[in-house]
Amino acid sequence: MSRQITELASxxxxxxxxxxxxxxxxxRTPWERFIHAFNSSSVTILVVVIALLWSIPTFGLFVASxxxxxxxSSTGWWSGLVPPWRFTLENYQAVIQGQGFGMAxxxxxIIAIPGTILPIAVGSxxxxxxxxxxxxxxxxxxxxxxxxxxxxxxxALVPIxxxxxxxxxxxxxxxxxxxxxxxxxxxxxxxxxxFFSALPRDLIESxxxxxxxxxxxYWNLILxxxxxxxxxxxxxxxxxxxxxxxxxxxxxxxxxxxxxxxxAVANLVGSYGEGYQxxxxxxxxxxxxxxxxxxxxxxxxxxxxxxxxVKG
Amino acid sequence: xxxxxxxxxxxxxxxxxRRMEGISxxxxxxxxxxxxxxxxxxxxxxxxxxxxxxxxVDTLGNVTGFAGLKWYKTIFTDPTNLIILRNNLLWLVVGTxxxxxxxxxxxxxxxxxxxxxxxKSTLFIPMALSFVAAGVIWRFMYIxxxxxxxxxxxxxxxxxxxxxxxxxxxxxxAVNNFALIAIYVWMWTGFSMVILSAALKGxxxxxxxxxxxxxxxxxxxxWRVMIPMIAPTITxxxxxxxxxxxxIFDVVxxxxxxxxxxxxxxxxxxxxxxxxxxxxFGSAWAVVLTLVILPVLIINIRRIRAEEGLR
Numbered sequence: 001m002s003r004q005i006t007e008l009a010s011x012x013x014x015x016x017x018x019x020x021x022x023x024x025x026x027x028r029t030p031w032e033r034f035i036h037a038f039n040s041s042s043v044t045i046l047v048v049v050i051a052l053l054w055s056i057p058t059f060g061l062f063v064a065s066x067x068x069x070x071x072x073s074s075t076g077w078w079s080g081l082v083p084p085w086r087f088t089l090e091n092y093q094a095v096i097q098g099q100g101f102g103m104a105x106x107x108x109x110i111i112a113i114p115g116t117i118l119p120i121a122v123g124s125x126x127x128x129x130x131x132x133x134x135x136x137x138x139x140x141x142x143x144x145x146x147x148x149x150x151x152x153x154x155x156a157l158v159p160i161x162x163x164x165x166x167x168x169x170x171x172x173x174x175x176x177x178x179x180x181x182x183x184x185x186x187x188x189x190x191x192x193x194x195f196f197s198a199l200p201r202d203l204i205e206s207x208x209x210x211x212x213x214x215x216x217x218y219w220n221l222i223l224x225x226x227x228x229x230x231x232x233x234x235x236x237x238x239x240x241x242x243x244x245x246x247x248x249x250x251x252x253x254x255x256x257x258x259x260x261x262x263x264a265v266a267n268l269v270g271s272y273g274e275g276y277q278x279x280x281x282x283x284x285x286x287x288x289x290x291x292x293x294x295x296x297x298x299x300x301x302x303x304x305x306x307x308x309x310v311k312g
Numbered sequence: 313x314x315x316x317x318x319x320x321x322x323x324x325x326x327x328x329x330r331r332m333e334g335i336s337x338x339x340x341x342x343x344x345x346x347x348x349x350x351x352x353x354x355x356x357x358x359x360x361x362x363x364x365x366x367x368x369v370d371t372l373g374n375v376t377g378f379a380g381l382k383w384y385k386t387i388f389t390d391p392t393n394l395i396i397l398r399n400n401l402l403w404l405v406v407g408t409x410x411x412x413x414x415x416x417x418x419x420x421x422x423x424x425x426x427x428x429x430x431x432k433s434t435l436f437i438p439m440a441l442s443f444v445a446a447g448v449i450w451r452f453m454y455i456x457x458x459x460x461x462x463x464x465x466x467x468x469x470x471x472x473x474x475x476x477x478x479x480x481x482x483x484x485x486a487v488n489n490f491a492l493i494a495i496y497v498w499m500w501t502g503f504s505m506v507i508l509s510a511a512l513k514g515x516x517x518x519x520x521x522x523x524x525x526x527x528x529x530x531x532x533x534x535w536r537v538m539i540p541m542i543a544p545t546i547t548x549x550x551x552x553x554x555x556x557x558x559x560i561f562d563v564v565x566x567x568x569x570x571x572x573x574x575x576x577x578x579x580x581x582x583x584x585x586x587x588x589x590x591x592x593f594g595s596a597w598a599v600v601l602t603l604v605i606l607p608v609l610i611i612n613i614r615r616i617r618a619e620e621g622l623r
Contacts, residue, residue, distance in 0.1 A: 016512070016513060017538065044426070047422055047425050050421075051430075051435060057450060057452070058438070075464060077466075078469075122349065125346065128342055133338075133339035134336060135343075146613065146616055147609055148354050150605055151354060152598070152602060152605060154578055154601055156358060157585075158357070159356065159364070182352070243442030245443065245444055245561075245566075262445075265445065265448060269444075283444075286442060294437065
């Protein structure tokens, strides 16, 4: 699989089928050149139209979030695009000050940072053993963990909730950390084992011969060599935890002061119904960080998605 | 096949079955935390859920008796529940076909333009959003105001241009499931497009040249060369979509909460568990969801075993 990651990632920069075809079919006569130009420009127009269509919903909400409440509920967002412009930060102020979205943003961070680091730590330990150590049932256990990739978390939620309620874990940040760690593990182990086992064997063996301990090999050799895989995994896990609703809903459900952004927005949808002006800004606050991560680390994000295309 | 990673580290593929010197007992220390978590959060609760699904449980969570297959019978006979199953099937067929189909078409199209990267990013952005945020975004597309009033939702305003009466997209049962599926398609088409586009670029030059020599036009190129060459990738993308869609929850929960006959299995699970406080019925839904996914699990394990050369 890690072979595929590097392979697919390198294809990102590879030539398109058309480019390669184009080298073969160079238009000769003026007429052919005209048809060729027409074809390629009409395809360009078509994909630009598709991309615009795809952006309209997000753009619409973006514009709406800066419009005064009374205008949001009386005219469409597109009418705000023509002068006189009456944009305002009112909605953002209302949501951050009145609805506790500053706290919700902080909660999302408090949940997502350990929820990203913990599964990668635990997962990379196990992945190291699965890739480079020999022990009974190794392949069986690995396949068992991989099987959990597609298992819906719903099947596990009731007993975990009962257990957590019984021992007073619910409504605590760390209950969500543990659950996210456990649910993130199969993917982390799957991705990292494959990457680790593709590392050069000679390097690891010679380190062993030189008397390096397993810990040293893991910490000084495996981890530094696996930075691309770790980065992809970290982004993926971060997005997953940040965007999660179900786990937060079930394990933090009652504790409003600990609710992450997704839960806060979902609650707003429920309680306000028609309070659209608050929803616009709330949704954008919840999207801000994932969008920054996406634009800053797009390459790793796409690679993670190419590598993790079996994750549910 | 050895490949060079982008960082320039040569990654030689290890022999299929590495021979290792002796069994290292310390390996258990490395895998112990993971195995413990998998055991506590997957294996044990799975067994617990299956047992609970066969019981009557009161609202305080106490078992009040053995229910046998009562809950399963209700799921597969009660008309309301059959609609839930029908909705999941609708999601599965329409959602998968649209995300994979559109993803493939757009992948082929962007392959032919120079601004490929910009277009790809644009289509890919929704992937970075939560279903909750996407739900809010689409709420603004779907807003309904009674006929005669100023339509503030883009879709109804658009219909108004053609003098078509406004639709209550989430309420009208002829369209509401499709309206929800559209949100998913909007979010995940970028995913299949990016993967399929990477696969298209992986088609070897020789094959494209050979097809060209044989006088293949764009049409035969698509059906006889591209599709067969990227078939394995199409399978992977389809499997991912099937798993995602079977588990679909957030889109429905945020937008309709399952009202107006839009509920799906995961929503029914949530309703029984939390709204009705019926742990037994909720568990039965969870088991049904897992059973539906089981075939995909088996296919997936087979694929990975073959790929990795595991026993």
